[in-house]
Amino acid sequence: MTEPAFQDQYPDDVSHCFGCGRLNDHGHQLKSRWDGDETVAWFRPEPYHTATPGFVYGGLIASLVDCHGTATAAAASHRAEGRPMGPDETLRFVTASLHVDFLRPTPLGGPLQVRGQVETLTARKAVVAVSVIADGTVCARGRVVAVRMPETMGATAGPAARIMEDAGS
Numbered sequence: 446m447t448e449p450a451f452q453d454q455y456p457d458d459v460s461h462c463f464g465c466g467r468l469n470d471h472g473h474q475l476k477s478r479w480d481g482d483e484t485v486a487w488f489r490p491e492p493y494h495t496a497t498p499g500f501v502y503g504g505l506i507a508s509l510v511d512c513h514g515t516a517t518a519a520a521a522s523h524r525a526e527g528r529p530m531g532p533d534e535t536l537r538f539v540t541a542s543l544h545v546d547f548l549r550p551t552p553l554g555g556p557l558q559v560r561g562q563v564e565t566l567t568a569r570k571a572v573v574a575v576s577v578i579a580d581g582t583v584c585a586r587g588r589v590v591a592v593r594m595p596e597t598m599g600a601t602a603g604p605a606a607r608i609m610e611d612a613g614s
């Protein structure tokens with residue numbers, strides 16, 4: 446049986462992310478899982494994710510790197526601490542830094558494989574290298590610095606709670 450995706454084990458209050466939140470009907474709903482010591486996600490860009498005809502928009506690629514990187518950080522942190530992911534106990538990471546090199550045009554039409562590798566991990570910070578691969582060719586490489594989410598970004602923080610309420614969440 447396939448393991449549940451990291452993002453499907455996030456608590457509801459952090460499941461509205463445009464890139465990976467399962468509660469965001471308008472988002473990408475990226476799903477990341479372990480593949481040995483690396484992580485993997487698959488995403489099929491739609492025709493409206495076009496940069497120039499036939500090629501994928503770089504901002505979309507950056508968002509895949511972003512969300513796969515932060516999800517990898519959360520999963521790696523759980524694995525290192527021996528704590529299973531789950532709705533009641535999730536180590537939350539947000540992006541401090543996102544760097545992407547676009548090595549070659551990324552073809553539109555097929556699925557993209559997004560692979561993550563943890564470079565360094567501490568209790569508060571993870572650095573994750575991410576590759577975006579189309580049909581066996583690495584088209585983009587990224588690096589995400591992910592830091593434990595501050596209380597001020599939680600759903601129970603004042604402004605965030607109001608925004609979610611307004612959105613009917």
Ligand SMILES: CCCCCCCCCCCC(=O)SCCNC(=O)CCNC(=O)[C@H](O)C(C)(C)COP(=O)(O)OP(=O)(O)OC[C@H]1O[C@@H](n2cnc3c(N)ncnc32)[C@H](O)[C@@H]1OP(=O)(O)O
Nearest residue numbers: 455459462515519535536537538539540541542570590592
């Ligand atoms: C499972 C549920 C999922 C929950 C999450 C589910 C949603 C998925 C999120 C998707 C990804 C996003 O889009 S998140 C949205 C975009 N991101 C944000 O809005 C974050 C806004 N920024 C912040 O709140 C803050 O700057 C933080 C939390 C990132 C960092 O806070 P801070 O107070 O500056 O932290 P600080 O102690 O100085 O730094 C901690 C460590 O990180 C390093 N560091 C800090 N900033 C940077 C930086 N820009 N570039 C490099 N490294 C940095 C420091 O050197 C230090 O390393 P060392 O000395 O320890 O080695």
